Amino acid sequence: MTWSQRLSRWDVRSAPYLYIAPFFLLFALVGLFPLLYTGWVALNKWSLVTGDQGFIGLANFQYVLQQPRFWDAVTNTFSIFLLSSVPQIIAAIFIAAMLDANLRAKTFWRMGVLVPYVVAPVAVSLIFGQLFADESGVVNTILTSIGLDPIGWHSDRLWAHVAIATMVNFRWTGYNALIFLAAMQAIPRDIIEAAVVDGADRWRTFINVTIPQLRPTIIFVVITSTIGGLQIFDEPRMFDNFGLGGADREWMTVTMYLYELGWNTQRNLGRAAAVAWLLFVIIVVITLLNYAITRRIASSDAHPKRKAVAR
Amino acid sequence: MADQLAGKGAARAARRKNEKGNRMENGVRRPGWGTYLILGSVVLISVVPLYYTFLLSSSTAGDIARNPIPSLVPQSHFIENIGRVLSAGIGFWPALLNSILVAVITAVSVVFFSTLAGFSFAKLRFRGRNGLLAFVIGTMAVPTQLGIIPLFILMSKLGWTGKLVAVIVPAMVTAFGVFWMTQYLSEALPYELIEAARVDGCSMIRTFWHVALPAARPAAAMLALFTFVGSWTNFFWPFIVLGSSNPTLPVALQLLQASYFKDLSLIMAGVVLATLPLLVLFALAGRHLVAGIMQGAVKG
Numbered sequence: 077m078t079w080s081q082r083l084s085r086w087d088v089r090s091a092p093y094l095y096i097a098p099f100f101l102l103f104a105l106v107g108l109f110p111l112l113y114t115g116w117v118a119l120n121k122w123s124l125v126t127g128d129q130g131f132i133g134l135a136n137f138q139y140v141l142q143q144p145r146f147w148d149a150v151t152n153t154f155s156i157f158l159l160s161s162v163p164q165i166i167a168a169i170f171i172a173a174m175l176d177a178n179l180r181a182k183t184f185w186r187m188g189v190l191v192p193y194v195v196a197p198v199a200v201s202l203i204f205g206q207l208f209a210d211e212s213g214v215v216n217t218i219l220t221s222i223g224l225d226p227i228g229w230h231s232d233r234l235w236a237h238v239a240i241a242t243m244v245n246f247r248w249t250g251y252n253a254l255i256f257l258a259a260m261q262a263i264p265r266d267i268i269e270a271a272v273v274d275g276a277d278r279w280r281t282f283i284n285v286t287i288p289q290l291r292p293t294i295i296f297v298v299i300t301s302t303i304g305g306l307q308i309f310d311e312p313r314m315f316d317n318f319g320l321g322g323a324d325r326e327w328m329t330v331t332m333y334l335y336e337l338g339w340n341t342q343r344n345l346g347r348a349a350a351v352a353w354l355l356f357v358i359i360v361v362i363t364l365l366n367y368a369i370t371r372r373i374a375s376s377d378a379h380p381k382r383k384a385v386a387r
Numbered sequence: 388m389a390d391q392l393a394g395k396g397a398a399r400a401a402r403r404k405n406e407k408g409n410r411m412e413n414g415v416r417r418p419g420w421g422t423y424l425i426l427g428s429v430v431l432i433s434v435v436p437l438y439y440t441f442l443l444s445s446s447t448a449g450d451i452a453r454n455p456i457p458s459l460v461p462q463s464h465f466i467e468n469i470g471r472v473l474s475a476g477i478g479f480w481p482a483l484l485n486s487i488l489v490a491v492i493t494a495v496s497v498v499f500f501s502t503l504a505g506f507s508f509a510k511l512r513f514r515g516r517n518g519l520l521a522f523v524i525g526t527m528a529v530p531t532q533l534g535i536i537p538l539f540i541l542m543s544k545l546g547w548t549g550k551l552v553a554v555i556v557p558a559m560v561t562a563f564g565v566f567w568m569t570q571y572l573s574e575a576l577p578y579e580l581i582e583a584a585r586v587d588g589c590s591m592i593r594t595f596w597h598v599a600l601p602a603a604r605p606a607a608a609m610l611a612l613f614t615f616v617g618s619w620t621n622f623f624w625p626f627i628v629l630g631s632s633n634p635t636l637p638v639a640l641q642l643l644q645a646s647y648f649k650d651l652s653l654i655m656a657g658v659v660l661a662t663l664p665l666l667v668l669f670a671l672a673g674r675h676l677v678a679g680i681m682q683g684a685v686k687g
Contacts, residue, residue: 084590087590087591088591089513091507091511091591091592092507092511092512092513092516093507093513095503095504095506095507095511095595096503096504096507096508096519096565098500098503098504098559098560099500099501099504099523099560099562099565100519102556102557102559102560103526103562106531106534106538106541106556106557107526107529107531107534108529108534109534109537110531110534110535110536110537110538110541111529111531111533111534111537113534113537114533114534114536114537117536117537117540127540171426171429174418174422174425174426175426177417177418177422178416178417178418179417179418179422179423179426180417183674183677185426185430186674186677187669187673187674187677188426188429188430188433188434189426189429189430189433190433190669190673190676190677190680191430191433191434191437191666191669191673192433192436193616193676194616194620194662194665194666194668194669194673194676195437195620195662195665196619196620196621196622196636196637196640196661196662196665197620197622197637198620198622198637198640198641198661199440199637199640199658199661199662200436202640202644202654202655202658203436203437203439203440203655203658204436206443206455206651206655207436207439209455212451212452212454212455213455214439214455214456217454217455217456246432246433246436250429250433251680254677254680254681255680255681255683257681258680258681258682261681299528303528303530306530307530307532307533309622309623310622310623310637313622313641314640314641314644317644317645317648319641319645331532331623334535335627338536339627345536345539345540348536349536349537352533352534352535352536353533355530355533356530356533359530359533363528
């Protein structure tokens with residue numbers, strides 16, 4: 077074998093691995109390693125300023141789990157998550173159904189619902205912070221002008237969550253509507269037509285045929301919004317100018333608590349790492365739970381084969 | 388060869404469009420005004436907060452304090468407010484430059500490395516291919532943001548805190564990008580083309596550069612767009628690792644809010660400055676974002 081033949085053979089053998097190597101190297105370095113090493117940092121007394129000060133076992137976890145603020149943060153995070161994901165997915169499916177109609181100027185409507193996606197969450201939060209300002213905010217001004225009481229958006233826990241969830245919904249509903257639209261267009265038309273021939277009206281066809289066909293897409297959207305939603309930081313961080321989540325931490329989320337422990341008040345990376353690990357466990361558990369629930373519903377589907385086609 | 392490929396892609400897209408068009412026209416009537424009314428309100432809800440922001444940015448803090456909706460037409464203070472943001476001591480010019488630099492470099496890098504890996508996964512045969520691809524897809528469900536503490540420690544050790552490279556390097560190739568390009572290339576790049584290039588004596592990397600990369604262009608453009616938007620709007624990690632000394636636009640907005648929270652017209656002018664570039668991009672290429680989301684949904 078000549079030298080150039082040998083080189084060419086080496087090229088063919090090694091190229092596939094060389095080309096995928098950048099992803100795996102980078103993921104190992106900035107994804108996997110930090111995630112695992114978080115577990116080690118959490119077992120140490122680790123200051124932001126002076127670094128590692130030695131192994132202390134589970135003391136960081138003990139500390140975090142005993143803080144009422146941690147549990148407040150968990151409650152707030154779930155509350156904001158539910159208020160954003162549930163209405164958002166329902167609205168997105170209905171908007172998708174309307175976009176799926178034989179519209180004039182299709183592209184205009186599709187682009188129209190996607191506009192908020194290009195606005196940074198930080199900017200969205202500043203805009204909605206003014207809409208939901210306690211004094212001289214737009215919503216409260218409208219409420220008082222029609223004779224209702226103004227709402228304490230920054231003092232009442234639940235209303236603060238509603239305001240923050242509104243920001244999330246503003247940015248993501250249109251995006252998810254387009255995902256559902258694509259899934260709806262992939263549903264074989266003969267199934268819909270069969271339902272219509274059987275005498276089902278449009279509403280019944282939508283509920284009994286379209287929605288079950290969307291199940292894999294719904295699972296996909298639910299899981300991605302769980303992973304993103306439970307880590308929410310930008311919108312609540314910017315909801316007031318102090319960024320701590322309110323006087324009584326009414327809208328402090330778990331990631332904000334992580335930031336507060338690690339970089340803000342205590343500069344204690346060990347405790348922050350314990351929070352990160354606990355949030356990781358929460359996300360994994362919720363994702364598995366989601367998956368199990370949606371799969372059980374899916375297995376009761378009468379048309380498993382059709383579903384594969386739609387996917 | 389590249390043109391030929393682009394032509395093929397266009398023809399395929401046109402055919403697909405036709406099929407869809409036919410399906411629509413076969414007996415499906417136009418929707419009534421109710422649908423347009425509801426969709427119209429949805430689009431209004433999407434756009435009105437942005438117009439309101441522009442209104443505030445053209446007003447004065449005093450006017451806003453008197454009435455949160457100072458007027459329905461823009462006032463005359465817009466240029467003045469923009470000038471005040473740029474000279475506010477937050478460093479908005481450097482932040483704008485930083486955001487552009489980070490977004491452009493990240494987009495180019497993600498497209499290059501994702502296409503490279505996608506080419507390998509889609510068209511080359513090697514042991515462990517399916518397992519490795521499944522691993523890539525699996526990593527998309529890993530909340531890597533939670534590794535932020537060791538990542539920060541790592542950046543401090545490297546002396547990268549406060550430097551753009553700390554934001555760029557971790558984002559240089561993504562699992563989504565690799566998956567996206569793998570999906571696209573496995574359909575869009577015929578084996579015959581690769582073989583032809585190989586027979587002509589091209590090395591693997593030349594085959595990638597002259598055959599795979601041109602074929603990947605439509606998907607690469609969409610991936611670049613998504614990466615650009617994602618980078619431009621990213622806050623958490625730049626906020627932690629860059630801090631106030633060398634901010635990107637979202638971090639600069641946070642600084643603006645922290646120091647000038649009483650001056651709403653100033654803050655909203657900052658929001659306009661940080662948002663307008665992406666709105667322009669959206670006006671030019673928004674239809675590709677729409678198409679990208681819809682294709683990703685069907686494949687994902």
